[in-house]
Amino acid sequence: MKVMKKVLTGTMVLAMAALFTSCNQGDGKEIIRISHNQAADYPTNTGLLAFEKYIEEHLGDKYDVQIFPNELLGSQVNTVELTQTGAINFTVASNAILESFDDIYQIFNLPYLFSSTEHYHAVMDNKDIIEPIFKSTKKSGFEAVAWLDAGTRNFYTVKKPILTPDDLKGMKIRVQQSASNIRMMQLFGGSATPMGFGEVYTALQQSVIDGAENNEPALTSNKHGEVAKYYSYNMHQMVPDIVIGNEKFLSSLSKEEREIFDKGFQIISQVQREAWGAYVEKSIEGAKEMNVQFFHPDVLAFQERVLPLHQEVLKSSPKLEPIYNQIQEIGKSMIGGKENE
Structure with a gap:
């Protein structure tokens, strides 16, 4: 059964890759596909929509950003594989999945690693700590580009x-x-x-x-x-959720384009984090109604x-x-x- 599951998963990834081989649409724009497993009203999607708006405002003559929520392109495991192959450009991955590519990600799974939310945010915003971790998976065909607050x-x-x-x-x-x-x-x-x-x-x-x-x-x-x-x-x-991007696509960007994308990645984190607190409070109230x-x-x-x-x-x-x-x-x-x- 496990062998069959692996075969089916691999077949699905290859099929999706074939489906997405053509990256350009009729107007000549290159489609940038972004996948995640949360609902359309979730802070993750809010942050990604802000990224879409920013990229298309600055590079809309070349790129069409398309966001696929709710596992529309597959589970996180599958979309990480699709991002490796370049069938899609970006996906949101759990830290646990990334740990299987480089055990440097184990650091974030340590229980009680952070003493407070402020401590957690200060570490995740520290480039000296985070950049080497984010670049550790380049050999696997992708790199992390942004972190998302997932609370406690x-x-x-x-x-x-x-x-x-x-x-x-x-x-x-x-x-x-x-x-x-x-x-x-x-x-x-x-x-x-x-x-x-x-x-x-x-x-x-x-x-x-x-x-x-x-x-x-x-x-x-x-x-x-x-x-x-x-x-x-x-x-x-x-434990943060992590936005990862296909290494080949990121490397293909010009210096000017990469600067715009890097600013867009910062916007994802900023907007998602701003939306997170209110969303948690709404979730608590909704849970109490349950x-x-x-x-x-x-x-x-x-x-x-x-x-x-x-x-x-x-x-x-x-x-x-x-x-x-x-x-x-x-x-x-x-x-x-x-x-x-």
Whole structure:
């Protein structure tokens, strides 16, 4: 079955690549295709629409930017492959997927890496830290060009709230498909169940899993709150979503064009981040209407369980240690920063 699935996936990618081989439309403009897996009203799409407007205002005589939300071009795994081949130009990828291309992305999956939202944003806006990470996948045919705020990841469950790490014992929790996330769940005491995001609703509904971990919009945009009624703010991760671009396309841009695109990438992050806070508040209100209950357990109890993962990951991948130390120094220098609530 696994072999057949791989064959089908590969066939689909090749078919999509063939479909998109012709990049130009009748008016001679080159089509720039951008894929993501969120709804059209999600902050990700808001940021990408601002990018579309900016690029077409400055390079509209040459490029036609087209955005495909809601996995219209396939799952994240598939669209990352399509971006590698150049069948599409850009896609939004989870950090967990990028970790499979270069383990330098493991750094963002470390639980409780950031002490606050301000710390998180300061690190992600630090070019000295981020640029080497973003360029690490060029050998795989793509590079990261922008980061998107995805808030904090927390547990939400069907049958009972998670108030202490011990509450996770014997529970099957969906995690993103990465080794570090599986290990994190082991340290919490739960049973990690890796699966694609699109499978989570049905898995919750059919009791294949007891819960999942994600931000608040997952409750409403993806309707998980219809099934999972307990949301616990243990705040174990702040993991960005990443916009990646086909390396061949990016390299084909002239210096002037690349400067315009780089400004456009900054606009994606800026507009998406500005929209994020209001969207989360709207999601919380929507989840309450679904009768989801929100809990604020003692975060320290959860933190103590998984901090050993930091040293495990640094030991297995020494190249992460300088990055990790830089991140910790930025945290120490941020005096008086407001902590997450």
